Amino acid sequence: MDELSRRKMLIAGGTLGALGALGAASPARALSNWTWAPSGSVAGSGAGADPRWVWDPEADPLVASLLDRGDVPKVNALLRTWTKNAQPLPDGLPADLRDFMERARRLPSWADRGKLATAVEFNEKRGLYLGVLYGLASGMMSTVIPKEARAVYYSKGGADMKDRISKTAKLGYDIGSRNAFEPDGEMIVTCLKTRLVHAAVRHLLPQSPYWSEAADEEIPISQRDMMVTWHSLPTTVMQKLAAWKVPIPAAESTAFLHSWQVGAHMLGIMDEYIPASWDEADAQAKQVLDPVLAPTPEGIKLADILLNLGSEVDGGLLSKPILGAFTRFMLGDRIAEWLKIREEPVWDSLLKVSWGPFVAVREGLLPFPLAPKAYWTFDEFLRRATLLFLSEARPISIEIPEANCPS
Numbered sequence: 001m002d003e004l005s006r007r008k009m010l011i012a013g014g015t016l017g018a019l020g021a022l023g024a025a026s027p028a029r030a031l032s033n034w035t036w037a038p039s040g041s042v043a044g045s046g047a048g049a050d051p052r053w054v055w056d057p058e059a060d061p062l063v064a065s066l067l068d069r070g071d072v073p074k075v076n077a078l079l080r081t082w083t084k085n086a087q088p089l090p091d092g093l094p095a096d097l098r099d100f101m102e103r104a105r106r107l108p109s110w111a112d113r114g115k116l117a118t119a120v121e122f123n124e125k126r127g128l129y130l131g132v133l134y135g136l137a138s139g140m141m142s143t144v145i146p147k148e149a150r151a152v153y154y155s156k157g158g159a160d161m162k163d164r165i166s167k168t169a170k171l172g173y174d175i176g177s178r179n180a181f182e183p184d185g186e187m188i189v190t191c192l193k194t195r196l197v198h199a200a201v202r203h204l205l206p207q208s209p210y211w212s213e214a215a216d217e218e219i220p221i222s223q224r225d226m227m228v229t230w231h232s233l234p235t236t237v238m239q240k241l242a243a244w245k246v247p248i249p250a251a252e253s254t255a256f257l258h259s260w261q262v263g264a265h266m267l268g269i270m271d272e273y274i275p276a277s278w279d280e281a282d283a284q285a286k287q288v289l290d291p292v293l294a295p296t297p298e299g300i301k302l303a304d305i306l307l308n309l310g311s312e313v314d315g316g317l318l319s320k321p322i323l324g325a326f327t328r329f330m331l332g333d334r335i336a337e338w339l340k341i342r343e344e345p346v347w348d349s350l351l352k353v354s355w356g357p358f359v360a361v362r363e364g365l366l367p368f369p370l371a372p373k374a375y376w377t378f379d380e381f382l383r384r385a386t387l388l389f390l391s392e393a394r395p396i397s398i399e400i401p402e403a404n405c406p407s
């Protein structure tokens, strides 16, 4: 895929995928006991504390203090110019923030440049599937992760979902880009800015009217919440690729995991919670992601906004029924019903019958062409999905919020 089409794909995929990272919360469901052992993590050991009660002890007090001191507008203005991984931090940042950022921008000692390079190859080869999966599997899944849906809905970004999505999409694009963690890439910057945003949300959201009235809301974006969202991204994507029988060499699969392990670390997730292998990731996801999935009024509204964005952006060509049918196909009937997505007899059955052979033909596993018309339709969909939000492509600046969503 040429660089432009890849960029388009990833912007769209990340875009919708960003949705995956769009935050929600369901107090209705009790969280399972935390039994996942730190021996299965990239750290190999740890205290084993339930990450539900762990947030970001370094960034949280620092950002709370920036907010209280009224330093955030100045910091946002300065950080707008800081875009590349190896770029020196701008002059004029408060000393405590600069110290933290200098430490937090370093890659972990276990980051493996060879694996990160292989991850780039994987992203290039699989960009088409990744775009759609980040978007319609991870992205839509975020709306049935109650804690994430509520956090997004009531935080500042909830007021302008298009803007919110394009910002979150940046992370999906950056992690798959050729130079992601390299000196001239942007992934370290994106992760570190996001870490500051999350710390601000932890300070601000509990002051929102919704939070103050909800007896069962905790400080948002715990380490556990972050792992839940993380599983809605790489773990879900890899499970889908396996279910579709997309052939993936073991080295590429490990490398893709590695790029997300490094991403998790740079977002402030502690090493003792980051799974060391896909088996460990699957086991952790079973414990923390599967049981929390549930509909919420906020998640249903967010899903509706997301499904409408396609037609809004491309004048109806990527219409709500098609996006809805893809969501149903990716996430199943139960989640589609939770999200009040209507059945689309034509699209639903086309996807059910033809998606498997479509993938097989693309992968050279079946002689070409079995059903050229349906395949063309899928390719056309994927192409359009990549164009979604492209019109919105402009320099994206992730900024620390100073307030919640105006109620």
Ligand code: HEM
Residues within 6 Å of the ligand: 021, 022, 023, 024, 147, 148, 149, 151, 152, 155, 156, 157, 158, 163, 164, 167, 168, 169, 171, 194, 197, 198, 201, 220, 221, 222, 225, 226, 227, 229, 230, 267, 398, 399, 401
């Ligand atoms: C902001 C990614 C986990 C809630 C962001 C942003 C990114 C991002 C890139 C910046 C975009 C912006 O400023 O609008 C991720 C990733 C996660 C993760 C990759 C996990 C691996 C979570 C979780 C929650 C959450 C678990 C909530 C439970 C939010 C909120 C914002 C935000 C509320 C700020 C929205 C605003 O007011 O502008 N996230 N996130 N995120 N995230 Fe996350």
